[in-house]
Amino acid sequence: MASEKPHMNLAVIGHIDHGKSTLVGRMMFETGAVPAHIIEGYKKEAESKGKATFEFAWVMDNLKEERERGITIDIAHKRFDTPKFYFTVVDCPGHRDFVKNMITGASQADAAILVVAAPDGVMEQTKEHVFLARTLGITQIIIAINKMDAVKFDEKRFNEVKKDLSDLIKMVGYKPDETLFIPISALGGQNIKVISPETPWYKGLPMITALDTFKSPDKPTDKPLRLPIQDVYSISGIGTVPVGRVETGIMKKGMKVSFMPANKDGEIKSIEMHHEEIPQAVPGDNVGFNVRGIGKGDIRRGDVCGPAEAPPTVAEEFTAQIVVLQHPSALTVGYTPVFHCHTTQTACTFMELKKKLDPRTGQTKEENPTFLKTGDAAIVVVKPTKPMVIETVKELPQLGRFAVRDMGTTIAAGMCIAIQAKQMR
Numbered sequence: 226m227a228s229e230k231p232h233m234n235l236a237v238i239g240h241i242d243h244g245k246s247t248l249v250g251r252m253m254f255e256t257g258a259v260p261a262h263i264i265e266g267y268k269k270e271a272e273s274k275g276k277a278t279f280e281f282a283w284v285m286d287n288l289k290e291e292r293e294r295g296i297t298i299d300i301a302h303k304r305f306d307t308p309k310f311y312f313t314v315v316d317c318p319g320h321r322d323f324v325k326n327m328i329t330g331a332s333q334a335d336a337a338i339l340v341v342a343a344p345d346g347v348m349e350q351t352k353e354h355v356f357l358a359r360t361l362g363i364t365q366i367i368i369a370i371n372k373m374d375a376v377k378f379d380e381k382r383f384n385e386v387k388k389d390l391s392d393l394i395k396m397v398g399y400k401p402d403e404t405l406f407i408p409i410s411a412l413g414g415q416n417i418k419v420i421s422p423e424t425p426w427y428k429g430l431p432m433i434t435a436l437d438t439f440k441s442p443d444k445p446t447d448k449p450l451r452l453p454i455q456d457v458y459s460i461s462g463i464g465t466v467p468v469g470r471v472e473t474g475i476m477k478k479g480m481k482v483s484f485m486p487a488n489k490d491g492e493i494k495s496i497e498m499h500h501e502e503i504p505q506a507v508p509g510d511n512v513g514f515n516v517r518g519i520g521k522g523d524i525r526r527g528d529v530c531g532p533a534e535a536p537p538t539v540a541e542e543f544t545a546q547i548v549v550l551q552h553p554s555a556l557t558v559g560y561t562p563v564f565h566c567h568t569t570q571t572a573c574t575f576m577e578l579k580k581k582l583d584p585r586t587g588q589t590k591e592e593n594p595t596f597l598k599t600g601d602a603a604i605v606v607v608k609p610t611k612p613m614v615i616e617t618v619k620e621l622p623q624l625g626r627f628a629v630r631d632m633g634t635t636i637a638a639g640m641c642i643a644i645q646a647k648q649m650r
């Protein structure tokens with residue numbers, strides 16, 4: 226059954242072993258999404274395998290290798306409810322070898338919890354994840370200062386870590402004064418559902434209540450329609466039926482639409498969702514629709530449907546801010562990997578490396594660098610090898626973010642900040 230509550234995709238990020246999976250397991254337990262006997266079972270099994278204290282993490286870490294190594298490798302999706310929202314939680318791995326999986330997780334998220342262990346404080350992947358979260362467009366973040374039991378629930382240590390984190394998040398553009406910092410123990414359960422007597426000095430909200438301070442992701446219905454095509458079917462007696470998810474705007478029956486970069490026009494005859502005809506589709510709706518004037522061969526996956534009077538933007542070139550995650554050597558002008566953006570996969574050439582940025586601060590480190598390597602953030606100019614729709618993150622964030630892949634790995638992630646549009650008509 227579809228829930229009546231608004232839906233939020235929540236990423237849980239932070240350095241390895243800081244307790245992300247344990248926190249997610251704990252929140253699922255406290256909200257009733259996982260029953261006590263399951264945790265009890267994991268507890269016995271984990272103890273017998275020399276992995277005591279991992280019972281909550283095991284709710285998330287289902288892979289055999291994850292359990293043996295006691296780390297998260299791939300992202301996992303789980304659902305739980307608070308009074309206001311239903312959350313799909315994406316538990317991200319903290320290990321540096323699995324940052325690409327963290328990116329996939331973060332790119333699906335509306336908000337994030339950053340988990341930082343009180344004994345360690347800010348570590349390498351704390352910084353990296355914060356920067357990536359910001360680059361990937363996560364604007365809402367709550368900070369959990371975890372393992373407070375391991376520092377005897379000491380207010381002084383909490384304030385030290387909070388201070389370092391405030392400096393860090395401020396550098397990438399989050400506002401520390403508007404951010405909640407919560408002292409918790411994911412393992413012990415303190416300040417998760419209710420405020421614990423162990424932290425009489427803490428005057429804020431417990432974790433689960435704090436989640437309800439997030440603002441629901443707005444349904445961008447006031448923007449022009451953008452529906453990236455996932456597939457195109459030809460159904461006898463009906464005609465051409467493209468399918469896809471409405472990212473922005475509203476699709477209505479009778480509407481005149483354009484498909485770009487195919488540059489084909491048509492009129493919406495009918496819209497169907499879950500095998501029922503509907504008069505209009507809004508952001509988040511996965512629909513099939515029948516268009517008058519379009520043949521099956523005219524459009525394909527990666528084309529984007531928009532209103533005829535405000536068609537999707539086809540880029541001649543675009544300027545992007547990227548973060549290089551993993552490149553065996555150096556990324557230079559002329560390099561042509563595949564950009565994955567909405568439903569399109571298009572090879573694009575790096576035309577210009579404009580500036581290298583400090584990934585921790587976003588400040589310019591070098592003008593016109595000759596190459597970029599793993600860990601670098603940069604502003605670059607990119608040219609698609611064939612026509613492709615992309616929009617600026619400022620106008621239509623849903624169509625402005627991308628991942629860059631080559632030979633089966635994610636090389637970089639980024640967002641489009643300016644477009645030199647191609648004249649289509």
Ligand SMILES: Nc1nc2c(ncn2[C@@H]2O[C@H](COP(=O)(O)OP(=O)(O)OP(=O)(O)O)[C@@H](O)[C@H]2O)c(=O)[nH]1
Pocket residue numbers: 239240241242243244245246247248277278279282295296297298317318319320371372373374375409410411412413
């Ligand atoms: N003392 C204490 N230990 C904790 C707490 N939360 C988690 N841990 C322990 O920290 C270890 C790592 O926990 P995980 O939840 O697997 O950490 P993670 O951040 O998901 O790790 P990766 O997914 O590999 O990045 C386990 O031994 C947990 O029991 C806590 O509140 N207090």
Ligand SMILES: [Mg+2]
Pocket residue numbers: 245246247282286296297316317318319
């Ligand atoms: Mg984990």
